[in-house]
Amino acid sequence: MRIALVTGAARGIGAATVRRLAEDGYAVLAVDWCAGPDATPYEMPTRDDLEAVVAPFEQAHAYAADVRDRAALEAAVAEAVKRWGRLDAVVAAAAVVSGGQALWETPDDQLDLLWDIDAKGVWNTAAATIPIMLTGPDPSGCRFIAVASASGSHGLFHLAAYTAVKHAVVGIAKGLAADLVGTGVTSVAVSPGATDTPMLRETAALYGDATVDDLVAHQMIRRTIEPEEIARCIAFCCSPAGAVLNGSVVHADGGFTG
Numbered sequence: 001m002r003i004a005l006v007t008g009a010a011r012g013i014g015a016a017t018v019r020r021l022a023e024d025g026y027a028v029l030a031v032d033w034c035a036g037p038d039a040t041p042y043e044m045p046t047r048d049d050l051e052a053v054v055a056p057f058e059q060a061h062a063y064a065a066d067v068r069d070r071a072a073l074e075a076a077v078a079e080a081v082k083r084w085g086r087l088d089a090v091v092a093a094a095a096v097v098s099g100g101q102a103l104w105e106t107p108d109d110q111l112d113l114l115w116d117i118d119a120k121g122v123w124n125t126a127a128a129t130i131p132i133m134l135t136g137p138d139p140s141g142c143r144f145i146a147v148a149s150a151s152g153s154h155g156l157f158h159l160a161a162y163t164a165v166k167h168a169v170v171g172i173a174k175g176l177a178a179d180l181v182g183t184g185v186t187s188v189a190v191s192p193g194a195t196d197t198p199m200l201r202e203t204a205a206l207y208g209d210a211t212v213d214d215l216v217a218h219q220m221i222r223r224t225i226e227p228e229e230i231a232r233c234i235a236f237c238c239s240p241a242g243a244v245l246n247g248s249v250v251h252a253d254g255g256f257t258g
C-alpha cells in the first residue's frame with residue numbers, strides 16, 4: 001500500500017484527489033486548514049467538510065493544519081508516518097484566489113495572503129515532506145506534486161498577484177526537481193484550467209459581471225474541467241510511472257489560450 005499526504009483536501013481538486021488516491025488503494029492523510037465561513041477572502045471549508053471527504057475510506061484520515069505553519073505540517077507528516085510507517089506521495093493543493101484590481105491597486109495584505117498560502121504553503125509542504133521521503137524505504141517511488149494553475153504560465157487580467165504566486169509554484173516544483181537529482185524522488189507541477197470548484201466561481205465573481213462561461217471560453221475544450229479529471233491526472237503523477245514527468249509542468253488546462 002502506498003501512502004499519500006494531500007493539502008487543501010476539504011474540497012475542490014484536493015478533495016477529488018483524496019478520493020481518487022483512496023480508490024486507487026492509497027492510505028491518505030487529508031490535510032486542510034478548515035478555516036470555515038469567516039475566513040478571508042471568501043468562505044472556506046470546515047472540519048466537517050474534511051471529515052466528509054475521508055468518511056467513505058477506511059484508510060483515509062482527516063488532519064487540520066495550516067500550510068502557512070511549517071511546524072503544523074511537520075506534525076501532520078509525523079502523524080502519517082506514525083499511522084503507516086512511510087510517505088510515498090505528496091500533493092500540495094492548498095490555495096486561495098483573490099484579485100479584481102490592477103497590480104498597482106492590489107492591497108499588500110491581498111498579495112501577502114496569496115503568497116503565504118499558495119506559494120509559501122507549497123514550499124513549506126515540500127520542506128516538511130521531502131526529508132521523510134528521502135529517508136524512507138523506497139525514495140525512487142516517491143513523488144511531490146504541486147498544484148499550480150494555467151495562470152502559472154499566462155498573465156491574467158486583474159489577477160497579477162495570483163498570477164505571480166502561481167508562477168512561483170511552478171518555480172518551486174522545478175527548483176525542487178533540480179535539488180532532487182539522483183535521489184529517485186521526483187517533483188512536478190500540475191496546472192489546471194477552469195475547473196468546476198468554488199475557487200472558479202469566486203474567480204468569476206472577482207470580475208463583477210463575468211460568469212464561469214466567460215472563463216471557460218478561454219480553453220479550447222469549451223467546458224469546465226471536472227475536479228475528478230484533474231485528480232486522475234494527479235494520480236498518474238503520484239504513481240511510480242509518473243517519474244517520467246519529473247521537473248515538468250503538466251498543463252491539464254483543456255487548451256487554455258489566455
